[in-house]
Amino acid sequence: DAGVIQSPRHEVTEMGQEVTLRCKPISGHNSLFWYRQTMMRGLELLIYFNNNVPIDDSGMPEDRFSAKMPNASFSTLKIQPSEPRDSAVYFCASRQWTGDNSPLHFGNGTRLTVT
Amino acid sequence: KNQVEQSPQSLIILEGKNCTLQCNYTVSPFSNLRWYKQDTGRGPVSLTIMTFSENTKSNRRYTATLDADTKQSSLHITASQLSDSASYICVVSTRDFGNEKLTFGTGTRLTIIP
Numbered sequence: 084d085a086g087v088i089q090s091p092r093h094e095v096t097e098m099g100q101e102v103t104l105r106c107k108p109i110s111g112h113n114s115l116f117w118y119r120q121t122m123m124r125g126l127e128l129l130i131y132f133n134n135n136v137p138i139d140d141s142g143m144p145e146d147r148f149s150a151k152m153p154n155a156s157f158s159t160l161k162i163q164p165s166e167p168r169d170s171a172v173y174f175c176a177s178r179q180w181t182g183d184n185s186p187l188h189f190g191n192g193t194r195l196t197v198t
Numbered sequence: 199k200n201q202v203e204q205s206p207q208s209l210i211i212l213e214g215k216n217c218t219l220q221c222n223y224t225v226s227p228f229s230n231l232r233w234y235k236q237d238t239g240r241g242p243v244s245l246t247i248m249t250f251s252e253n254t255k256s257n258r259r260y261t262a263t264l265d266a267d268t269k270q271s272s273l274h275i276t277a278s279q280l281s282d283s284a285s286y287i288c289v290v291s292t293r294d295f296g297n298e299k300l301t302f303g304t305g306t307r308l309t310i311i312p
Contacts (some may be wrong), residue, residue, distance in 0.1 A: 087241070125304035126242075126287065138297070174241050180298075184230050184249065184291075187300075189241025 087190035089175050095196045101163040104193045107156055108177030116176040116187065117150055117160050126174070132158065133180065165197045200225040202290050204303035212311055215278055219306045221271040221288035229291040229298065233262055233273050236285040236305070245273070245286075275308075283310045 088107040096102055108115050116131040130140040135152045143150070147166070152158040162169055172194050176187040202223045211217050223231070230249045234242035246257050248264040248271060255262050259282075261274040275282055288303040 126302045128300070176241070184232075184247055186232060186244035186247070187242075189243070191240050 087175055087177050087188055089173075089190035089193050091193060092191065093194045093196075095198065096165055097198055098166055099164045100197075101161065102165045102169075102195060102197075104160040104173050104175075104195070106158045106160070106175030106190060108158070108175070109188055110156065112177035112179045112188070113155070114178050114180040115152060115158050117158070118174040118176065118189075120172045120174060120192070129160070129173075162195075165195075167197045170195055170197050200290070200292065200299075200301045202288055202301050202303035204286075204288050204306050206306060207304075208307040208309070210309045210311060211278055213278060213280060216274065216276050217278060217308065218275075219273045219286050219288075219308070221273070221290075221303055223269050223271075223288075223290045223301070225269075225290040225292050225301050227292055228266060228269075229293045231264060231271050232289045232291070233260075233271075234287040234289060236287060238284070242285075242287055278310045280310050280312060283308060 090105045114133050117129040118126045120126045128142045130143055130150045132152045150160045172192045174189050174192045176189045178185045178187050205220045230247055232247045233245045235245050236242040246255055246262045248262055250266055259276045263272045285305040285307050287305040290301050292299050
């Protein structure tokens, strides 16, 4: 299996522009998570989906952030308009959740820089 | 408030030496605790999981411990290798009406020098 695939690996954009991050989870996994990682705050959960349905989006910073999962094999995280404080590494993770102690499988992240 | 504190924040040791990373948590009710290893430029990868009934678990040169009474866990690395250089993240799980909630520590940055 190729693992969780994220694109792009790096994104540099100017303040005010729209940014779209993409994620392809591991085939067969039914839960998908979006995290943001910074040096100061570590990994923070933004939103997660079970069976393509958003379950908890309380970590989404504000209305500028939105996430979709139109099918089991694809998800996007959009920031519009972007701001310099959004600069961070954004990780997507997936797992097969069956009520047990299954681990998260992370992608290699998208490093976002907003100037 | 559920919190996970890791120490030290960073650590530098010589190749071949041992080290111990600490994780203290206030998460309740406790479900499990997992250690992840994150190499530079990569996503975290699960190393081991500790459930309530487990005190010690070893995986090659890594040994994790859990004291559920004091709410502490440690990750001991024996005979360190250059490839052990990474961030180590402690994650504690709690269950709330069947939904799992994960609380992440901010990690320990370990550097092994030759």
